[in-house]
Structures are given as structure tokens and as C-alpha cells.
Amino acid sequence: MLTSLQNPLIKQLRKLGQSKERKRENLLLLEGTNLIESACQVSYPLLTVCCTEKWAQNYPFLHQNLLANAEKVELVSSEVLEAIATTVNPDGVIATAHRRETNLSYNPNLSLGLVLEKLQDPGNLGTIIRSSVATSVDNLWLSNGSVELDNPKVLRASVGQWFRLQMGVSDDLISLINNYKSSQNVQVIATLPQATKTYWELDLTKPSLILLGNESAGLSEELTCLADELVTIPLHNGVESLNVGIAASLLLYEAQRQRTLIK
DSSP: OOTTTHHHHHHHHHHTSSSHHHHHHHHHEEEEEHHHHHHHHHHHOOOEEEEEHHHHOOHHHHHHHHHSSSSEEBBOHHHHHHHOOOOSOSSEEEEEEOOOOOOOOOTTSSSSSEEOSSOHHHHHHHHHHHHHHHOOEEEEEETSSSSSOHHHHHHHHHGGGGGSSSEEEOHHHHHHHHHHHHHHHOEEEOOTOOEEEEEGGTTSSSSEEEEOOTTTBSSOOHEEEEEEEEOOOOOOOOOOOOHHHHHHHHHHHHHHHHHHTTT
């Protein structure tokens, strides 16, 4: 069992709490049973796993899976695990893995996609990822200048669904959107408070690309101008706006509702 914070491996893992170190090492930091179990379910390769003896006893089948498939599994003291973790109350297991490629290739069969411009809150992105998987979104694109796609808080907020969605980062959302409009006749949808059409009046059975913007500034004019449909989410008097994660979920579940009805 590793008990010293001066152990070279532990010192290296502690550095991964910093974004610049994760980028330099090209590594993800996965914290918690839920995330690691989800990674195993989709056979996402894990590199180093650190767990406490108590955790290994509580999750014997998952522990055996990790011993068989991860490159390295180490028992550590609870003090060491807490030192590695970025969470306040870690549940006993942490792992590293290689980062995913963020250059998402063109999808010639896009049915439902999301474009997120300058999203900043990792909790919002994790929520959107979770709803996207639940509603069969094909692809999600994030603009440069947004929260990191593999920020540990994003991973945790997705409740393990991060591994199940094809996602990428784009430095040219305008070209991306125009490409889908011209080559696949995908309808592009943006939400605006002053729009006159409600989101449930849309025909979301068509191939669709939904655009959502920054939490405070909303969608830029450049992207709004590319939309074929401008819709609003009606709000009761006195309510200014919805959380972007909730707004995304409403649109995605309306698409799922419509598509289920025509089956």
C-alpha cells in the first residue's frame, strides 16, 4: 500500500489537479466509482488506478475488472487518496486515462446535433452531455474558449455519460454549421427570448442542429444569423431566462417526443 505523499507516482498524480499539467501529460483525471465503472462499461482504457483497501472490499467485481484491464492498480491510504483528489470527499478510487481526440470528424448521417458557443460552467456542460446521451444526440461541438471538455467537474457532472457521446472542439463553428446546412440540408435552430415561435412548434423530426450560447451573453449574432429557425422557450412573467442546461434538455426532449410519436 502506498502511504507516502512523497512517492514519485503520487507526486505526479497530485499535479493532475491542474489543467496545464493534464494537458502537458495528455491525461484525464477520473474520480469516483461512477465514472470509473462507466469507463469500464465502454472499455475506455485506464492507465493508473489508485484505490483504498476499503473501496476494493466494497466493490470486489469492479476491482477485479480493473486488475485485469488497467495498466496499473495501486492500493493507497485514504490520506493519499484525499491528497490526489480534487473533490472534498472522494469515495475511494481515482484513475488516469489518455485524453480523447477533440477533432470530431464530419458525420454524413447527422440526425440531431448540438453546438455550444463559449459555455463556461462545467456543471452546465455535464448536464447537457447527460441529456444528450439520454435523447440520442449524435454529436456535440464546443467552441474554443469554452470550459474544457474533459474538465474533471464536467466528467463528474455527466454522471458517467461523457464516455458515450461523440464530442469535439471547433475553432470555426460558422464553417461547421454551413457545411451541415449545405451538404445535408440540416435545419439550424437557435433560441431567442424575442422569437415568436415556441420550440414545440418546430418540426424536430427533421435532421437538426441546435445552437446554444454562453450563460450570460447568449448566442453570438454571427451564429444566430445562421439559424433557419428562431424559437423561444416561454417563461412566466418575471422570469428572465433559463439555465442553459435546462434549455438544452427541453429542446432535446421535445425532439425525442416528436421522433417517438412517428415511429
